[in-house]
Amino acid sequence: MHETMERWQMLVLYMIALFLMSLFSGTLAIAERETTTYHWEKDEAPSGQETVFVPQPIAVEIGNTGINASLTSGASYTLSQRYKVYLSPEWDADKAYLLLQALQDMSRYASDWQQNPTYWILSDAHVAQDIDLGPDVEVQRGSLRTITIASAAFTHAHPFVAKIDGIQGRYFSKRLWRAVLRFTTYIPGVGIQHLAIDHMLQDKYGVTVHVPDYEVLTGEPAHNFSKFTFEEIMGIMVMFEEYPSGMHVTQGLKYLVRRATDPFVEYVARANTGKGYIEFTDKAFIDGITHDTQRIILHEKAHFLWDYLFDEQLKADWIELGGWYYEDGRWKTTNQTEFVSDYAHGVNPNEDMAESIAYYIVTLDKLRSRSPAKYAFIQNRIMQQDYARHTLYFANTRRPHLCCL
Numbered sequence: 001m002h003e004t005m006e007r008w009q010m011l012v013l014y015m016i017a018l019f020l021m022s023l024f025s026g027t028l029a030i031a032e033r034e035t036t037t038y039h040w041e042k043d044e045a046p047s048g049q050e051t052v053f054v055p056q057p058i059a060v061e062i063g064n065t066g067i068n069a070s071l072t073s074g075a076s077y078t079l080s081q082r083y084k085v086y087l088s089p090e091w092d093a094d095k096a097y098l099l100l101q102a103l104q105d106m107s108r109y110a111s112d113w114q115q116n117p118t119y120w121i122l123s124d125a126h127v128a129q130d131i132d133l134g135p136d137v138e139v140q141r142g143s144l145r146t147i148t149i150a151s152a153a154f155t156h157a158h159p160f161v162a163k164i165d166g167i168q169g170r171y172f173s174k175r176l177w178r179a180v181l182r183f184t185t186y187i188p189g190v191g192i193q194h195l196a197i198d199h200m201l202q203d204k205y206g207v208t209v210h211v212p213d214y215e216v217l218t219g220e221p222a223h224n225f226s227k228f229t230f231e232e233i234m235g236i237m238v239m240f241e242e243y244p245s246g247m248h249v250t251q252g253l254k255y256l257v258r259r260a261t262d263p264f265v266e267y268v269a270r271a272n273t274g275k276g277y278i279e280f281t282d283k284a285f286i287d288g289i290t291h292d293t294q295r296i297i298l299h300e301k302a303h304f305l306w307d308y309l310f311d312e313q314l315k316a317d318w319i320e321l322g323g324w325y326y327e328d329g330r331w332k333t334t335n336q337t338e339f340v341s342d343y344a345h346g347v348n349p350n351e352d353m354a355e356s357i358a359y360y361i362v363t364l365d366k367l368r369s370r371s372p373a374k375y376a377f378i379q380n381r382i383m384q385q386d387y388a389r390h391t392l393y394f395a396n397t398r399r400p401h402l403c404c405l
Protein backbone atom coordinates (compact mmCIF):
# COMPACT_ATOMS: atom_id res chain seq x y z
CA MET A 1 0.00 0.00 0.00
CA HIS A 2 2.77 2.36 0.98
CA GLU A 3 4.66 1.55 -2.19
CA THR A 4 1.59 2.16 -4.31
CA MET A 5 1.14 5.60 -2.78
CA GLU A 6 4.71 6.56 -3.55
CA ARG A 7 4.36 5.52 -7.11
CA TRP A 8 1.07 7.36 -7.37
CA GLN A 9 2.58 10.51 -5.89
CA MET A 10 5.48 10.39 -8.29
CA LEU A 11 3.11 10.06 -11.19
CA VAL A 12 1.16 13.12 -10.06
CA LEU A 13 4.38 15.12 -9.73
CA TYR A 14 5.39 13.96 -13.15
CA MET A 15 2.06 14.94 -14.69
CA ILE A 16 2.32 18.38 -13.11
CA ALA A 17 5.81 18.73 -14.55
CA LEU A 18 4.54 17.75 -17.98
CA PHE A 19 1.72 20.27 -17.69
CA LEU A 20 4.10 23.07 -16.69
CA MET A 21 6.39 22.22 -19.53
CA SER A 22 3.54 22.28 -21.99
CA LEU A 23 2.88 25.89 -20.92
CA PHE A 24 6.39 26.83 -21.94
CA SER A 25 6.47 24.93 -25.19
CA GLY A 26 7.09 27.14 -28.16
CA THR A 27 8.56 29.95 -26.09
CA LEU A 28 11.45 28.16 -24.45
CA ALA A 29 14.36 27.69 -26.78
CA ILE A 30 16.44 25.48 -24.58
CA ALA A 31 16.10 25.16 -20.87
CA GLU A 32 18.50 23.14 -18.87
CA ARG A 33 18.63 22.25 -15.27
CA GLU A 34 20.69 19.74 -13.50
CA THR A 35 18.23 16.92 -13.79
CA THR A 36 15.93 18.04 -16.56
CA THR A 37 16.71 18.73 -20.19
CA TYR A 38 14.23 19.94 -22.75
CA HIS A 39 14.86 20.07 -26.46
CA TRP A 40 12.41 22.31 -28.20
CA GLU A 41 14.13 22.65 -31.53
CA LYS A 42 11.52 20.68 -33.34
CA ASP A 43 13.21 20.91 -36.71
CA GLU A 44 16.71 19.88 -35.80
CA ALA A 45 15.97 17.72 -32.79
CA PRO A 46 12.71 16.00 -33.66
CA SER A 47 12.55 14.49 -30.20
CA GLY A 48 10.90 17.78 -29.22
CA GLN A 49 8.80 17.86 -26.13
CA GLU A 50 8.69 14.10 -25.74
CA THR A 51 12.38 14.16 -24.82
CA VAL A 52 11.93 14.69 -21.16
CA PHE A 53 14.30 13.15 -18.69
CA VAL A 54 12.42 12.69 -15.51
CA PRO A 55 14.44 13.25 -12.33
CA GLN A 56 13.96 9.67 -11.25
CA PRO A 57 12.72 6.70 -13.21
CA ILE A 58 9.06 5.99 -12.70
CA ALA A 59 8.09 2.42 -12.00
CA VAL A 60 4.87 1.46 -13.78
CA GLU A 61 3.24 -1.92 -13.52
CA ILE A 62 2.91 -3.64 -16.88
CA GLY A 63 -0.78 -4.38 -17.25
CA ASN A 64 -1.74 -6.62 -14.35
CA THR A 65 1.36 -8.73 -14.57
CA GLY A 66 2.95 -7.71 -11.28
CA ILE A 67 6.06 -6.69 -13.22
CA ASN A 68 7.32 -3.15 -13.19
CA ALA A 69 8.82 -1.23 -16.07
CA SER A 70 11.19 1.59 -15.19
CA LEU A 71 10.30 4.59 -17.34
CA THR A 72 12.82 7.35 -17.79
CA SER A 73 11.35 9.65 -20.43
CA GLY A 74 8.13 11.33 -21.41
CA ALA A 75 8.00 9.21 -24.54
CA SER A 76 8.39 5.97 -22.63
CA TYR A 77 5.58 7.07 -20.33
CA THR A 78 3.34 7.97 -23.29
CA LEU A 79 4.12 4.59 -24.91
CA SER A 80 3.02 2.77 -21.78
CA GLN A 81 -0.18 4.74 -21.34
CA ARG A 82 -1.25 4.96 -24.95
CA TYR A 83 -0.11 1.65 -26.42
CA LYS A 84 0.76 -0.63 -23.46
CA VAL A 85 4.30 -0.62 -24.79
CA TYR A 86 6.84 -0.89 -21.96
CA LEU A 87 10.54 -0.34 -22.46
CA SER A 88 13.46 -2.11 -20.82
CA PRO A 89 15.91 0.12 -18.92
CA GLU A 90 18.49 0.47 -21.69
CA TRP A 91 16.25 2.67 -23.84
CA ASP A 92 17.19 6.34 -24.01
CA ALA A 93 14.68 9.14 -24.48
CA ASP A 94 15.59 9.65 -28.11
CA LYS A 95 14.93 6.06 -29.17
CA ALA A 96 11.76 5.97 -27.08
CA TYR A 97 10.53 9.03 -28.94
CA LEU A 98 11.37 7.54 -32.34
CA LEU A 99 9.47 4.37 -31.45
CA LEU A 100 6.52 6.45 -30.27
CA GLN A 101 6.48 8.34 -33.55
CA ALA A 102 6.63 5.14 -35.59
CA LEU A 103 3.84 3.48 -33.62
CA GLN A 104 1.72 6.62 -33.80
CA ASP A 105 2.04 6.53 -37.57
CA MET A 106 1.07 2.85 -37.70
CA SER A 107 -1.85 3.30 -35.32
CA ARG A 108 -3.73 5.01 -38.14
CA TYR A 109 -3.93 1.64 -39.87
CA ALA A 110 -3.63 -1.10 -37.28
CA SER A 111 -4.85 -1.32 -33.72
CA ASP A 112 -4.89 -4.94 -32.52
CA TRP A 113 -1.24 -4.76 -31.47
CA GLN A 114 -2.33 -2.29 -28.78
CA GLN A 115 -4.59 -4.76 -27.03
CA ASN A 116 -2.01 -6.63 -25.01
CA PRO A 117 1.03 -5.23 -23.21
CA THR A 118 4.41 -5.73 -24.80
CA TYR A 119 7.83 -5.42 -23.22
CA TRP A 120 10.49 -4.08 -25.59
CA ILE A 121 14.12 -5.05 -25.26
CA LEU A 122 16.73 -3.09 -27.18
CA SER A 123 19.47 -5.34 -28.49
CA ASP A 124 22.92 -4.52 -29.84
CA ALA A 125 23.09 -7.99 -31.36
CA HIS A 126 21.93 -8.87 -34.85
CA VAL A 127 18.19 -9.48 -34.96
CA ALA A 128 16.68 -11.01 -38.12
CA GLN A 129 14.52 -8.37 -39.84
CA ASP A 130 15.56 -6.06 -36.95
CA ILE A 131 12.67 -7.26 -34.82
CA ASP A 132 11.78 -10.45 -33.04
CA LEU A 133 8.11 -10.82 -32.18
CA GLY A 134 8.71 -13.09 -29.23
CA PRO A 135 6.20 -15.54 -27.89
CA ASP A 136 4.16 -14.83 -24.80
CA VAL A 137 6.15 -15.57 -21.67
CA GLU A 138 4.58 -16.46 -18.36
CA VAL A 139 5.21 -13.84 -15.71
CA GLN A 140 4.11 -13.45 -12.12
CA ARG A 141 0.48 -12.97 -13.09
CA GLY A 142 -0.60 -13.69 -16.62
CA SER A 143 1.63 -13.46 -19.66
CA LEU A 144 3.58 -10.85 -21.51
CA ARG A 145 4.96 -10.65 -25.01
CA THR A 146 8.60 -9.71 -25.28
CA ILE A 147 9.66 -7.83 -28.39
CA THR A 148 13.36 -7.60 -29.22
CA ILE A 149 14.36 -4.79 -31.54
CA ALA A 150 17.85 -4.18 -32.92
CA SER A 151 19.35 -0.89 -31.82
CA ALA A 152 20.78 -0.68 -35.35
CA ALA A 153 17.22 -0.06 -36.58
CA PHE A 154 17.48 3.41 -35.03
CA THR A 155 20.57 4.44 -36.98
CA HIS A 156 19.66 7.49 -39.05
CA ALA A 157 16.00 7.15 -38.11
CA HIS A 158 15.99 10.94 -37.65
CA PRO A 159 16.16 12.59 -41.04
CA PHE A 160 19.10 14.96 -41.17
CA VAL A 161 20.40 17.29 -43.82
CA ALA A 162 23.73 16.26 -45.25
CA LYS A 163 25.87 16.92 -48.28
CA ILE A 164 26.92 13.77 -50.05
CA ASP A 165 28.84 13.95 -53.30
CA GLY A 166 28.29 17.69 -53.13
CA ILE A 167 24.52 17.36 -53.20
CA GLN A 168 22.48 18.43 -50.24
CA GLY A 169 19.63 16.20 -49.25
CA ARG A 170 17.80 14.61 -46.41
CA TYR A 171 19.52 11.54 -45.12
CA PHE A 172 17.59 8.91 -43.28
CA SER A 173 16.81 5.26 -43.02
CA LYS A 174 13.50 3.40 -43.00
CA ARG A 175 14.75 0.48 -40.93
CA LEU A 176 12.75 1.41 -37.86
CA TRP A 177 9.63 1.90 -39.96
CA ARG A 178 10.08 -1.57 -41.45
CA ALA A 179 10.54 -3.20 -38.05
CA VAL A 180 7.45 -1.49 -36.68
CA LEU A 181 5.50 -2.44 -39.81
CA ARG A 182 6.14 -6.09 -38.96
CA PHE A 183 5.15 -5.62 -35.34
CA THR A 184 1.83 -3.98 -36.21
CA THR A 185 0.81 -6.24 -39.09
CA TYR A 186 1.59 -9.67 -37.67
CA ILE A 187 0.64 -10.77 -34.18
CA PRO A 188 1.95 -14.18 -33.10
CA GLY A 189 -0.92 -16.42 -32.07
CA VAL A 190 -3.45 -14.07 -33.66
CA GLY A 191 -2.22 -13.82 -37.21
CA ILE A 192 -1.72 -11.49 -40.10
CA GLN A 193 -3.56 -8.18 -39.75
CA HIS A 194 -5.20 -8.30 -43.16
CA LEU A 195 -7.43 -5.27 -42.73
CA ALA A 196 -4.54 -3.14 -41.57
CA ILE A 197 -2.43 -4.21 -44.54
CA ASP A 198 -5.30 -3.56 -46.97
CA HIS A 199 -5.84 -0.15 -45.43
CA MET A 200 -2.14 0.75 -45.66
CA LEU A 201 -1.83 -0.44 -49.26
CA GLN A 202 -4.82 1.67 -50.24
CA ASP A 203 -4.09 4.75 -48.19
CA LYS A 204 -0.30 4.95 -48.50
CA TYR A 205 0.28 3.54 -51.98
CA GLY A 206 -3.12 3.77 -53.69
CA VAL A 207 -3.19 0.04 -54.51
CA THR A 208 -5.12 -3.06 -53.57
CA VAL A 209 -4.60 -6.82 -53.92
CA HIS A 210 -8.36 -7.34 -54.15
CA VAL A 211 -9.31 -7.51 -57.81
CA PRO A 212 -13.08 -7.34 -58.28
CA ASP A 213 -12.98 -9.12 -61.67
CA TYR A 214 -9.82 -10.73 -63.05
CA GLU A 215 -11.44 -11.27 -66.45
CA VAL A 216 -12.08 -7.57 -66.81
CA LEU A 217 -8.67 -6.49 -65.51
CA THR A 218 -6.38 -9.08 -67.07
CA GLY A 219 -8.47 -10.89 -69.66
CA GLU A 220 -7.78 -14.15 -67.84
CA PRO A 221 -9.81 -16.31 -65.44
CA ALA A 222 -9.35 -15.69 -61.72
CA HIS A 223 -7.90 -19.18 -61.17
CA ASN A 224 -4.76 -18.12 -63.03
CA PHE A 225 -3.99 -15.90 -60.05
CA SER A 226 -3.28 -16.52 -56.39
CA LYS A 227 -2.86 -14.59 -53.16
CA PHE A 228 0.33 -12.90 -52.09
CA THR A 229 2.05 -14.28 -49.02
CA PHE A 230 2.69 -12.00 -46.07
CA GLU A 231 6.43 -11.83 -46.85
CA GLU A 232 5.73 -10.95 -50.47
CA ILE A 233 3.46 -8.08 -49.50
CA MET A 234 5.95 -6.88 -46.89
CA GLY A 235 8.64 -6.89 -49.57
CA ILE A 236 6.45 -4.81 -51.88
CA MET A 237 5.45 -2.27 -49.22
CA VAL A 238 9.03 -1.83 -48.07
CA MET A 239 10.13 -1.05 -51.63
CA PHE A 240 7.23 1.30 -52.37
CA GLU A 241 8.15 3.13 -49.18
CA GLU A 242 11.66 3.74 -50.54
CA TYR A 243 10.30 6.08 -53.19
CA PRO A 244 10.02 9.75 -52.24
CA SER A 245 6.75 10.35 -50.41
CA GLY A 246 5.29 12.24 -53.37
CA MET A 247 5.56 9.06 -55.45
CA HIS A 248 4.06 6.64 -52.93
CA VAL A 249 0.69 6.95 -54.59
CA THR A 250 1.23 6.79 -58.35
CA GLN A 251 -1.50 7.76 -60.72
CA GLY A 252 -2.53 4.84 -62.90
CA LEU A 253 -1.36 2.08 -60.54
CA LYS A 254 -4.37 0.50 -58.84
CA TYR A 255 -3.83 -3.24 -58.46
CA LEU A 256 -1.16 -5.75 -57.52
CA VAL A 257 -1.76 -9.23 -58.89
CA ARG A 258 0.09 -12.47 -58.21
CA ARG A 259 0.08 -15.15 -60.89
CA ALA A 260 -0.49 -18.67 -59.63
CA THR A 261 2.40 -21.09 -60.12
CA ASP A 262 2.76 -21.70 -63.83
CA PRO A 263 5.90 -23.39 -65.18
CA PHE A 264 5.24 -22.02 -68.67
CA VAL A 265 5.37 -18.38 -67.70
CA GLU A 266 8.83 -17.06 -68.40
CA TYR A 267 8.73 -13.50 -67.15
CA VAL A 268 9.30 -12.43 -63.57
CA ALA A 269 6.90 -9.51 -63.39
CA ARG A 270 5.32 -6.99 -65.68
CA ALA A 271 3.61 -3.64 -65.49
CA ASN A 272 0.41 -3.04 -67.37
CA THR A 273 0.27 0.73 -67.21
CA GLY A 274 -2.81 0.93 -69.43
CA LYS A 275 -4.92 -1.34 -67.25
CA GLY A 276 -3.32 -0.15 -64.03
CA TYR A 277 -1.70 -3.19 -62.48
CA ILE A 278 1.61 -4.87 -61.73
CA GLU A 279 1.70 -8.62 -62.11
CA PHE A 280 4.23 -10.73 -60.20
CA THR A 281 4.98 -14.37 -60.90
CA ASP A 282 6.58 -17.09 -58.76
CA LYS A 283 9.94 -16.22 -60.24
CA ALA A 284 9.94 -12.89 -58.41
CA PHE A 285 9.71 -14.52 -55.00
CA ILE A 286 11.17 -17.99 -55.48
CA ASP A 287 14.25 -17.28 -53.33
CA GLY A 288 12.52 -14.99 -50.84
CA ILE A 289 12.93 -11.22 -51.03
CA THR A 290 16.35 -10.86 -52.62
CA HIS A 291 18.04 -7.84 -54.20
CA ASP A 292 16.61 -9.01 -57.50
CA THR A 293 13.10 -9.11 -56.05
CA GLN A 294 13.56 -5.62 -54.65
CA ARG A 295 14.78 -4.25 -57.96
CA ILE A 296 11.89 -5.90 -59.80
CA ILE A 297 9.32 -4.27 -57.50
CA LEU A 298 10.91 -0.84 -57.93
CA HIS A 299 11.33 -1.37 -61.67
CA GLU A 300 7.66 -2.17 -62.32
CA LYS A 301 6.48 0.77 -60.27
CA ALA A 302 8.86 3.06 -62.18
CA HIS A 303 6.97 2.31 -65.41
CA PHE A 304 3.93 4.05 -63.93
CA LEU A 305 6.05 7.08 -63.08
CA TRP A 306 7.28 7.18 -66.68
CA ASP A 307 3.77 6.95 -68.12
CA TYR A 308 1.88 9.12 -65.66
CA LEU A 309 4.23 11.42 -63.77
CA PHE A 310 7.38 12.33 -65.71
CA ASP A 311 6.96 15.28 -68.05
CA GLU A 312 8.18 15.42 -71.64
CA GLN A 313 11.19 17.57 -70.77
CA LEU A 314 12.39 15.07 -68.19
CA LYS A 315 12.01 12.21 -70.65
CA ALA A 316 13.77 14.17 -73.40
CA ASP A 317 16.69 14.93 -71.10
CA TRP A 318 16.93 11.28 -70.11
CA ILE A 319 16.86 10.15 -73.74
CA GLU A 320 19.67 12.57 -74.54
CA LEU A 321 21.72 11.47 -71.54
CA GLY A 322 21.47 7.81 -72.57
CA GLY A 323 22.35 8.55 -76.19
CA TRP A 324 19.02 7.06 -77.27
CA TYR A 325 17.57 7.51 -80.75
CA TYR A 326 14.68 5.90 -82.58
CA GLU A 327 15.44 4.21 -85.90
CA ASP A 328 13.93 1.44 -88.02
CA GLY A 329 11.03 1.03 -85.63
CA ARG A 330 13.08 0.57 -82.49
CA TRP A 331 15.20 2.36 -79.92
CA LYS A 332 18.97 2.27 -80.23
CA THR A 333 21.73 3.95 -78.31
CA THR A 334 25.11 5.33 -79.21
CA ASN A 335 26.23 4.73 -75.67
CA GLN A 336 27.70 1.32 -75.00
CA THR A 337 28.77 1.29 -71.40
CA GLU A 338 26.71 3.44 -69.12
CA PHE A 339 23.94 0.96 -68.39
CA VAL A 340 23.29 -0.91 -65.17
CA SER A 341 22.16 -4.06 -66.95
CA ASP A 342 21.99 -5.61 -70.42
CA TYR A 343 18.26 -5.21 -70.24
CA ALA A 344 18.52 -1.47 -69.63
CA HIS A 345 20.86 -1.22 -72.58
CA GLY A 346 18.90 -3.40 -74.96
CA VAL A 347 15.34 -2.10 -74.96
CA ASN A 348 14.40 1.55 -74.67
CA PRO A 349 14.77 4.68 -72.50
CA ASN A 350 11.76 3.70 -70.37
CA GLU A 351 13.38 0.35 -69.42
CA ASP A 352 16.71 2.10 -68.91
CA MET A 353 15.03 4.50 -66.49
CA ALA A 354 13.21 1.72 -64.61
CA GLU A 355 16.45 -0.23 -64.23
CA SER A 356 18.43 2.84 -63.21
CA ILE A 357 15.91 3.85 -60.50
CA ALA A 358 15.86 0.28 -59.17
CA TYR A 359 19.65 0.15 -58.99
CA TYR A 360 19.81 3.62 -57.45
CA ILE A 361 17.68 2.46 -54.54
CA VAL A 362 18.94 -1.10 -54.08
CA THR A 363 22.53 -1.08 -55.26
CA LEU A 364 23.43 2.55 -55.55
CA ASP A 365 27.17 1.99 -55.96
CA LYS A 366 26.65 -0.04 -59.10
CA LEU A 367 24.71 2.75 -60.80
CA ARG A 368 27.22 5.35 -59.64
CA SER A 369 30.19 3.39 -60.96
CA ARG A 370 28.51 2.57 -64.27
CA SER A 371 27.24 6.06 -64.90
CA PRO A 372 27.86 9.02 -62.59
CA ALA A 373 25.70 11.12 -64.92
CA LYS A 374 22.67 8.85 -64.59
CA TYR A 375 23.25 8.58 -60.87
CA ALA A 376 23.18 12.38 -60.60
CA PHE A 377 20.10 12.56 -62.85
CA ILE A 378 18.13 10.09 -60.73
CA GLN A 379 19.22 11.81 -57.55
CA ASN A 380 18.43 15.35 -58.66
CA ARG A 381 15.56 14.94 -61.06
CA ILE A 382 13.72 11.85 -59.82
CA MET A 383 14.39 11.39 -56.14
CA GLN A 384 14.11 15.16 -55.70
CA GLN A 385 16.90 15.15 -53.16
CA ASP A 386 14.53 13.53 -50.77
CA TYR A 387 17.17 10.93 -50.13
CA ALA A 388 20.78 11.88 -50.44
CA ARG A 389 21.63 8.26 -50.03
CA HIS A 390 19.62 5.21 -49.21
CA THR A 391 20.56 3.18 -46.23
CA LEU A 392 18.74 0.06 -47.23
CA TYR A 393 18.76 -2.91 -45.01
CA PHE A 394 18.48 -6.23 -46.70
CA ALA A 395 16.85 -9.10 -44.99
CA ASN A 396 18.18 -12.02 -46.93
CA THR A 397 17.55 -14.53 -44.23
CA ARG A 398 15.06 -16.97 -45.57
CA ARG A 399 12.00 -17.30 -43.47
CA PRO A 400 9.08 -19.63 -43.93
CA HIS A 401 6.39 -17.86 -45.88
CA LEU A 402 3.33 -16.98 -43.92
CA CYS A 403 0.30 -17.74 -45.98
CA CYS A 404 -1.74 -15.84 -47.36
CA LEU A 405 -3.07 -12.42 -48.11
Ligand SMILES: [Zn+2]
Pocket residue numbers: 299300303351354
Ligand atom coordinates in the same frame (compact mmCIF):
# COMPACT_ATOMS: atom_id res chain seq x y z
ZN1 LIG B 1 10.33 -2.95 -67.52
